[in-house]
Amino acid sequence: MNQIKYQKRWDLESLFMGGSDSASFLLHIKQLENKISEWEVMIFPTLKTVDDAYEIAEILGFIGEVRAELSQASSFITCLLAQNTTDQQAQLLRGQISTLQARYDVVIQQIQNNLVKIKPDLWTKLLETEELKGFKYILTKWREHSEAQLSSEAQKLYSALSLDGYHGWGQLYQSFISTIKVKVKLGESEKEFSVGQAINLRSHHDEAVRKEAHFALEVKWDETKDHFAKILNHIAGFRLQVYQNRGLKNVLEEPLMKNRIKPETLDTMWSAVSKAKEPFISYLNQKAKIQGTPKMRSYNFWAPMSVVNKEIRFEEAVGDIIEQFSSFGPELEALTKRAVAENWIEAENRVNKSPIAFCASFPMSGESRIFMTFGGSMGNVLTLAHELGHAYHNHAMGSVNGLNKQYPMSIAETASTFCELIFLDAAIQKAQSDEEKLTLLDEKLKRSVMNFMNIHSRFIFEKRFYEEREQGIVSSERLNQLMKESINDGYCSSVDHSSIHSWIWTPHFYNTKEPFYNFPYTFGYLFALSIYAKWKEVGAEFEKDFINLLRDSGSMSTEDLVMKHLGEDITLTSFWEKGIQICLKDVEEFNMISNFINR
Structure with a gap:
C-alpha cells in the first residue's frame, strides 16, 4: 500500500504571493492605511433617538472589518518571522503593521469615549435594538471600562511610545531568543541547535542527551540573563506606568478584564488546584523511581516511558x-x-x-x-x-x-x-x-502537572515579580531567585534541577498584548x-x-x-x-x- 505523503512546510503564497517582498501584501497595507486615515478624521454622529442605532451599527461593522484586515496582516508577518528569524524585510513590515495597530487603537479609544457620553436611558434603549443587540456585551464593557482608560491625548502618546518602547521590547525578545544557538554534545560529537531544537531534546530517549541539552541551555541563559532581565524590566515598567495612569490598583485588574472573569473565579480555581497537588507529587515520585532517581529531575520530566527509541513519522x-x-x-x-x-x-x-x-x-x-x-x-x-x-x-x-x-x-x-x-x-x-x-x-499526566504545577509557578513568579518591580529594577540574580522560589512553591518542592532561568525562555512573560498569560x-x-x-x-x-x-x-x-x-x-x-x-x-x-x- 502506498503511504500518504504530507507536506511539512506551509503555504503562505496563497495568502500573499512573494513572501516579505509581496506586492499584494504591500497593497493590502496601503489599503488598510487609507481606511484608518479616513476613519481618523471621521466625526462621530450625535445620537438623539433609538432610530440612530443604525449609525452605531455601521461604525461597529467598519471596526470589525478593519480589525479583520489588521489581523490578516499581523498573522502574515508573524508567520514570515517564525519560519525565518533572519528575514529583515519582514522585520520592517512588522514595524508598519505595529504603527497601523497603534493608530487603530487610538481611534477605538475615541469611539469608546463618545459612546460613553450617550445618556443612560437612551443607551439602554439602543442596546435593545435589532441593530445593536448582538453587540450588547462588548458595548456594555466598553462603557464600564471607560473610567479605567487613558484620555484621548494620553492614548495617542501611549500608542506612539509603545511602538518603539513597550512593543519594541517584546519584539526584541522574540528576535533575540530566535537567533540564539546552543551547542550540545551528542556522544563524541558536538552539534549546534536553535533554542526550539534544543528544548525538543528534553524528550530524547537518552538521559545523557536530555541532561546535556538542559545544562547547555542553562549555560547559555546564564550568559545572556542580564540582557533578558533588561527587556523584562522595561516591559513591566512600561505596563506599571500605564496602570498607574489608568488608576488600576493592582496588576491583575487588566488581565482579569481581558479574560472576562471575576477575581473570585480565579481565586477559587487556584484554591482548588492547590488542594489537589498531592496526587501529582506521587506521580512525579513514582516516575522518578522508575527512572532510578530519588526525586524527579526536571530534565527527565519529558522523558518517554519506553526505553525503545520509537520516532513517530x-x-x-x-x-x-x-x-x-x-x-x-x-x-x-x-x-x-x-x-x-x-x-x-x-x-x-x-x-x-x-x-x-x-x-x-x-x-x-x-x-x-x-x-x-x-x-x-x-x-x-x-x-x-x-x-x-x-x-x-x-x-x-x-x-x-x-x-x-x-x-x-x-x-x-x-x-x-x-x-x-x-x-x-x-x-x-x-x-x-x-x-x-x-x-x-x-503523556497525559505531564499536561496535568504542567497546568497544576508549572503554570501555577509561572503565575506565582509573575505576581511576585511585579510586586518587586513596583519598587524598582529587579536584577537578573533576583529574577533567578524569584523563579526558583516560585517553582518550589508551584511544584511543592517535588522536582530537582529546575531551570531557574525559566523566566527567560517562557515567552509569555514578554507578551505585551496579554499580561499574565499563564492562568488562562x-x-x-x-x-x-x-x-x-x-x-x-x-x-x-x-x-x-x-x-x-x-x-x-x-x-x-x-x-x-x-x-x-x-x-x-x-x-x-x-x-x-x-x-x-x-x-x-x-x-x-x-x-x-x-x-x-x-x-
Whole structure:
C-alpha cells in the first residue's frame, strides 16, 4: 500500500504571493492605511433617538472589518518571522503593521469615549435594538471600562511610545531568543541547535542527551540573563506606568478584564488546584523511581516511558490525529483534513525557525496557519493536535462579526486542550499493552502537572515579580531567585534541577498584548476537561453544542458562557473539582500499572 505523503512546510503564497517582498501584501497595507486615515478624521454622529442605532451599527461593522484586515496582516508577518528569524524585510513590515495597530487603537479609544457620553436611558434603549443587540456585551464593557482608560491625548502618546518602547521590547525578545544557538554534545560529537531544537531534546530517549541539552541551555541563559532581565524590566515598567495612569490598583485588574472573569473565579480555581497537588507529587515520585532517581529531575520530566527509541513519522502523526478527531465529529475531521490538504502546517525541523509553536488566524480568507518544529516525539504529536484545536476555534468563529471574534485568553486554550484530550484518550483506549498504556498515561499526566504545577509557578513568579518591580529594577540574580522560589512553591518542592532561568525562555512573560498569560492555560485545561466529560454524556451530537459555545466565546463573559452552555457556576469550587477528579483517576491508573510492571 502506498503511504500518504504530507507536506511539512506551509503555504503562505496563497495568502500573499512573494513572501516579505509581496506586492499584494504591500497593497493590502496601503489599503488598510487609507481606511484608518479616513476613519481618523471621521466625526462621530450625535445620537438623539433609538432610530440612530443604525449609525452605531455601521461604525461597529467598519471596526470589525478593519480589525479583520489588521489581523490578516499581523498573522502574515508573524508567520514570515517564525519560519525565518533572519528575514529583515519582514522585520520592517512588522514595524508598519505595529504603527497601523497603534493608530487603530487610538481611534477605538475615541469611539469608546463618545459612546460613553450617550445618556443612560437612551443607551439602554439602543442596546435593545435589532441593530445593536448582538453587540450588547462588548458595548456594555466598553462603557464600564471607560473610567479605567487613558484620555484621548494620553492614548495617542501611549500608542506612539509603545511602538518603539513597550512593543519594541517584546519584539526584541522574540528576535533575540530566535537567533540564539546552543551547542550540545551528542556522544563524541558536538552539534549546534536553535533554542526550539534544543528544548525538543528534553524528550530524547537518552538521559545523557536530555541532561546535556538542559545544562547547555542553562549555560547559555546564564550568559545572556542580564540582557533578558533588561527587556523584562522595561516591559513591566512600561505596563506599571500605564496602570498607574489608568488608576488600576493592582496588576491583575487588566488581565482579569481581558479574560472576562471575576477575581473570585480565579481565586477559587487556584484554591482548588492547590488542594489537589498531592496526587501529582506521587506521580512525579513514582516516575522518578522508575527512572532510578530519588526525586524527579526536571530534565527527565519529558522523558518517554519506553526505553525503545520509537520516532513517530509526521505522516503517521497526521493520520492518527485525523482518525481520532473523526470520533468527535465531522467538522473537526473535515477541518483537519483541509489544514493538511491546503498546507496550513509548518513542521519542518530546521535552523533559523522560531522555537515557539502557535496557530495564526487569517479571518479574511477563513484560514489558519500552524507553526511548530516536528521532531518525532509524542509531545510533538500532541502539540500538533493542540494547534489544530486552535484552528478549529478559528473555524467556529468564521461566521461571527469581526467585533465579536475576539475571545478572551481564558477560553482560547479550551478547544486546543480538548483536542489533545481526544487524541490521548483514544490512543490510551487503543493501547495494546500495559507498557504502551503507561506511556500514553504519562503523556497525559505531564499536561496535568504542567497546568497544576508549572503554570501555577509561572503565575506565582509573575505576581511576585511585579510586586518587586513596583519598587524598582529587579536584577537578573533576583529574577533567578524569584523563579526558583516560585517553582518550589508551584511544584511543592517535588522536582530537582529546575531551570531557574525559566523566566527567560517562557515567552509569555514578554507578551505585551496579554499580561499574565499563564492562568488562562489552567482555566482552559480544566474547562476542557469539563466539556470532555459532557461530550461523553451526550455523545455524537455534542459537536454542534461545542461549536455554539466556541462561537459565543467572543460575545459573553466567561461566567455567563459556562452557565449558558454547561449550566455551571465557575465561582464555585465544585466546578473545578469535576475536572480535577478526571486527572486524579489518571494518577491512580498510572501508579497501579507502573507498580504492576515493575514489581
